[in-house]
Amino acid sequence: MAASFTLRGALLGVSRLRCRTPGPPAGAAGLRFVCNAGPEERRAGIIESTEEYKFVERLIPPSRVPAPPRHAGVTPSGWSPPADSPPPLPYVIRRSRMHNIPVYTDLTNGSRKMTLIRKVEGDIWALEKDVKEFLKEVTGKELPTQVNEVTMTLKVKGHFDGELKQWLTSKGF
Amino acid sequence: MSVPKKPGGKALEVLQNLPRITLANLRPEPGSKQREKKRGRGQHGGNRSGRGHKGERQRGTRPRLGFEGGQTPFYLVIPKYGYNEGHSRRPQYQPLSLKRLQYLIDLGRVDPTQPIDLTQLVNARGVTVQPLKRDYGVQLVDEGADIFAAKINIEVQRASEGAIAAIERNGGGFSSSPSRSSCAGSLSQRECCQGRIWSHITQIAENRGYLADPEKIRQARLALAQKYGYILPDISKDELYHMLSMRKDVRQIFFGLAPGWVVNMPEKKILKPTDEKLLKYYSS
Numbered sequence: 001m002a003a004s005f006t007l008r009g010a011l012l013g014v015s016r017l018r019c020r021t022p023g024p025p026a027g028a029a030g031l032r033f034v035c036n037a038g039p040e041e042r043r044a045g046i047i048e049s050t051e052e053y054k055f056v057e058r059l060i061p062p063s064r065v066p067a068p069p070r071h072a073g074v075t076p077s078g079w080s081p082p083a084d085s086p087p088p089l090p091y092v093i094r095r096s097r098m099h100n101i102p103v104y105t106d107l108t109n110g111s112r113k114m115t116l117i118r119k120v121e122g123d124i125w126a127l128e129k130d131v132k133e134f135l136k137e138v139t140g141k142e143l144p145t146q147v148n149e150v151t152m153t154l155k156v157k158g159h160f161d162g163e164l165k166q167w168l169t170s171k172g173f
Numbered sequence: 174m175s176v177p178k179k180p181g182g183k184a185l186e187v188l189q190n191l192p193r194i195t196l197a198n199l200r201p202e203p204g205s206k207q208r209e210k211k212r213g214r215g216q217h218g219g220n221r222s223g224r225g226h227k228g229e230r231q232r233g234t235r236p237r238l239g240f241e242g243g244q245t246p247f248y249l250v251i252p253k254y255g256y257n258e259g260h261s262r263r264p265q266y267q268p269l270s271l272k273r274l275q276y277l278i279d280l281g282r283v284d285p286t287q288p289i290d291l292t293q294l295v296n297a298r299g300v301t302v303q304p305l306k307r308d309y310g311v312q313l314v315d316e317g318a319d320i321f322a323a324k325i326n327i328e329v330q331r332a333s334e335g336a337i338a339a340i341e342r343n344g345g346g347f348s349s350s351p352s353r354s355s356c357a358g359s360l361s362q363r364e365c366c367q368g369r370i371w372s373h374i375t376q377i378a379e380n381r382g383y384l385a386d387p388e389k390i391r392q393a394r395l396a397l398a399q400k401y402g403y404i405l406p407d408i409s410k411d412e413l414y415h416m417l418s419m420r421k422d423v424r425q426i427f428f429g430l431a432p433g434w435v436v437n438m439p440e441k442k443i444l445k446p447t448d449e450k451l452l453k454y455y456s457s
Contacts, residue, residue, distance in 0.1 A: 008208075045448050046445065046446060046447065047444070047445045047447060048442050048443070048444055049442070049443050049444075049445065050441060050442055052429055052430065052443050053436075053441045053442065053443055054429075055427065055428055055429030055430050056430065056438075056443070058287065058293070058428070059296070059427060060296075061296040061298075062296065063294070065282075066280045066282060067281065068279070068280045068283045070280045071279070075275075075279035076275050076279065076320050076321070076322045077272060077278075077279050077317075077320065078273040078320075079276060079279050079280065088430050099280060124182070125182075149182045149185070150184060151187070160457040
């Protein structure tokens with residue numbers, strides 16, 4: 001018994017290795033399950049149950065992003081669901097995997113600020129025109145933009161992620 | 174609404190009609206590549222080659238970084254002090270703001286109708302805990318306490334007072350307990366839970382510790398409600414009262430599961446031992 005207590009104090013992996021050589025001690029049934037009783041006696045000493053399995057299912061991490069529950073409007077955290085039908089515009093901006101608006105800021109070389117709109121489908125030049133008009137109203141300046149037709153992204157000089165996200169949610173994307 | 178499916182548009186059309194691109198057809202954009210400076214050649218690169226005139230500068234024998242000509246340098250004048258001493262042994266708690274928790278609940282990643290635990294938060298990918306970096310759990314930060322509006326039963330390791338107030342104001346339940354996995358190692362669970370490391374957190378009602386006196390917790394809830402100026406809602410009359418008051422046993426790691434149970438995952442069954450010796454061992 002004393003030997004089993006000192007073994008328990010050590011790391012589990014080391015204790016398992018040490019336990020194999022001297023043979024199973026009397027009281028440490030939990031470390032190495034060596035049962036001298038017959039198979040029928042062993043099965044009779046076990047209760048099977050299925051009610052607590054839901055607690056086990058709760059522990060398994062899901063492998064897919066769950067669909068968000070239905071909300072009427074803006075949620076308390078500021079997230080708002082996309083409109084049920086896409087708005088009647090020549091372009092569409094899909095939501096990201098985590099159901100958010102795909103507008104991101106970038107900072108390169110310590111001082112180059114850019115805003116990136118990803119996941120654009122349709123007429124990207126019309127989106128560029130609308131974005132330039134909207135930012136002209138917001139800032140009063142003509143901001144340089146870059147359209148990448150292959151990756152269907154739009155880059156704007158400066159950090160405008162807050163304004164662009166709000167504008168796109170108001171459009172219903 | 175016209176949404177042409179073909180991506181790329183005009184650029185791809187142009188590419189399809191031009192001849193094949195090879196190394197012979199490519200050229201960098203004029204003005205994009207600048208010639209590099211060659212030292213020791215020509216009128217401007219030659220002569221002293223940008224090294225200056227005589228002295229340590231030209232001869233490359235300058236002293237080490239930080240040397241101040243013999244005056245005691247700055248990095249030796251300032252005395253040593255153990256600000257960072259033992260920093261790699263200090264317990265760290267990953268912060269979780271109430272704003273992020275509300276965002277997770279709104280997007281359906283965390284279920285407010287079940288008790289929220291460290292396992293639930295990690296499964297929802299709401300926080301990332303790194304035990305190898307001395308992370309002992311999660312702490313609640315009260316950023317977003319004014320927009321928080323969810324009734325939840327949450328158990329984390331630490332929380333600021335404002336965060337506890339925000340949760341209780343919305344009629345939720347809060348408790349703090351050490352994450353049992355952090356007690357792994359040489360100390361046994363019992364010694365760890367009652368040790369001096371955790372006693373100031375787990376036994377104090379202000380933190381709603383799991384070892385604290387329930388009467389003191391009730392008084393602390395009232396005191397916090399008065400301090401932050403809200404009426405404490407009576408959760409015993411709530412329909413979810415049973416879920417909100419669910420607390421784990423002192424030595425329990427997972428809700429609803431006890432040590433010693435074997436889980437049969439393909440058949441979705443749990444096998445529990447009935448032998449006395451085994452039960453005694455697993456509850457010791």
